[in-house]
Amino acid sequence: DIFFYKLAEKIGVDTISETAKKFGVGSLxxxxxxxxxxxxxxxxxxxxxxxxxxxxLGDTYHYGIGQGYLLTTPLQVNAWTQAIANGGILYVPHLLKNQKSKIKNQNLLDNYSSDLIRQGMIESCAPGGVAFPLYEFKIQNSKFKIDGRNFLEVPQATSSAGYKDYRQVVIACKTGTSEHGGPKTLPHAWITLFAPAFNPQIVVTVLAEESGEGSGVAAPIAKKILEGYFSK
Incomplete structure (x- = not known):
């Protein structure tokens, strides 16, 4: 948190708010x-x-870690996660599969920023990161081609006799533990992710209200969703 406190102080509340607005925060x-x-x-x-x-200044510190007066919806978090995944385009969400996608904002990220955020989110889901339920996430589905970036080979020792059918899916994610209420109130558990990391097919955002930490509560839920998606 200290890193983001100081980063928020350096950037300033005005720039943070202007940028967040472009990503759909505080708007429909x-x-x-x-x-x-x-x-x-x-x-x-x-x-x-x-x-x-x-x-x-204390408000800016809280703002820098997504706390304080900031309120956002799971839909907004999912939308800006999608913008990170696709390189900087914010789309209008819709439910009908055959409905044409509409762009709400674009050119939100340059290549350097996009790659930097993606790499940080990959490390968050890898051993040493915070989202331990998603470490080295594997699925049994041989239709996905091993490419060394999105889908990795699974060593024989780590799976069953059919290990050649397994793939490790590289995930980019960020967990969150949102404090609210009094000291006896459990925090909201968050996770948002996209997978596979370099050619995303799915964006998942989970909010489990008053349930604990993002890594311990929201991440296992997201894992179940990914298992269902990639097993098809």
Missing amino acids: LGIDLQGEAFGTLPTRQWKQEEVGEQWY
Whole structure:
């Protein structure tokens, strides 16, 4: 957290808010369902009007780790995860498969930023990262070609006699543990991910309210979703 405290201080609340707005934070994405929520995109002006106080450096620190006054929806998190996965395009989400996708915003990331974020998210899902349920995630499906980037070979010793049918899927992910309420209230557990990491086919975002840590609660749920998807 300390790294992101200092990074947020260096960037500043105004730049963070301007960038977050481009990724759909604090606004409706336009999904074809009723009841979509805006969330809250905090700014200096917002705090003065809604809270009656000026913006403090401590607010920026909290903002830098996704805490404080920031409120977002699972749909928004999924949308900006998709933008990271595809290199910087924010789409309007929709439910009908045959509906043409509409672009809400684009050119959000340059190649350097996209690659850097992707690599950090890959490491988050790899041994040494935080999302331990997804370490070296494997599926039994020989239709996926081993390419050394998205799908890796599984050593014979780590699987059954049919080990040649197994693939390790490289995942890019980020967990979250969102504190709220009092000291006796469990935090919200988050994870958002895309897979495979370099040619994504699926984006998954899980929010388990008042249930614990993202790695221990949300990640196993996401793993079940990935198992179902990649086993087809």
